Amino acid sequence: MPTFRTVRYVLLVAVVSVTLSHAAWSAPKIDLNVLYLGVPADTRTADFSAFLSEHFTNAQSMDREAFKAKAPDPDVDVVLLDWHQGEGPFPARKSYLGKWGELKTPTVLLGSAGLLHAVASELRGGHG
Numbered sequence: 001m002p003t004f005r006t007v008r009y010v011l012l013v014a015v016v017s018v019t020l021s022h023a024a025w026s027a028p029k030i031d032l033n034v035l036y037l038g039v040p041a042d043t044r045t046a047d048f049s050a051f052l053s054e055h056f057t058n059a060q061s062m063d064r065e066a067f068k069a070k071a072p073d074p075d076v077d078v079v080l081l082d083w084h085q086g087e088g089p090f091p092a093r094k095s096y097l098g099k100w101g102e103l104k105t106p107t108v109l110l111g112s113a114g115l116l117h118a119v120a121s122e123l124r125g126g127h128g
Contacts, residue, residue, distance in 0.1 A: 033058040033075050037067050037096060038082040048082065064096045078106050083113040095120035 034056050038045035040063045052059035060076075064083065081096060097103045100121035109117060 029057045030055055031057050032077040033073075034060070034078045034080060035073070035076045036061045036080045036082065037064045038062075039064065039087070044082065048080070052080075067096055076105055078108060079103065080108045080110060081113045081117075082110040083116050084111040085116065090116075090119075092116045092120040 034052055036045070036048050036052055036059065038048065038061065040061075045061055049059065049061045052061075058075075064081070079097075083096065095117045097107065097117055100117075100123060
């Protein structure tokens with residue numbers, strides 16, 4: 001039968017181990033300003049916003065529709081466009097990013113955004 005002293009020692013080691021492992025896994029935020037373009041009332045947008053806020057120093061979300069006519073803030077380091085085929089007519093007639101190469105900010109295309117942007121920009125191999 002373990003003694004009180006042994007149990008106390010094991011508990012102390014467990015608490016210290018958990019504390020140190022948590023500190024080791026808690027990485028500092030990445031020093032980038034990111035802009036997520038999605039659908040405002042969507043749970044996916046809320047999930048992405050929470051994730052990005054947790055991992056980047058400055059994370060903003062914006063409605064894709066509002067972004068169409070507006071260039072991103074010059075302080076934005078990366079734009080993330082989340083766009084799915086089921087969200088509107090296919091093939092897409094116009095891209096949220098404007099014409100191919102118009103947006104100079106580094107961009108990550110999520111969902112079907114790569115295909116939809118290529119089709120709207122009339123690039124060869126977009127679909128068909």
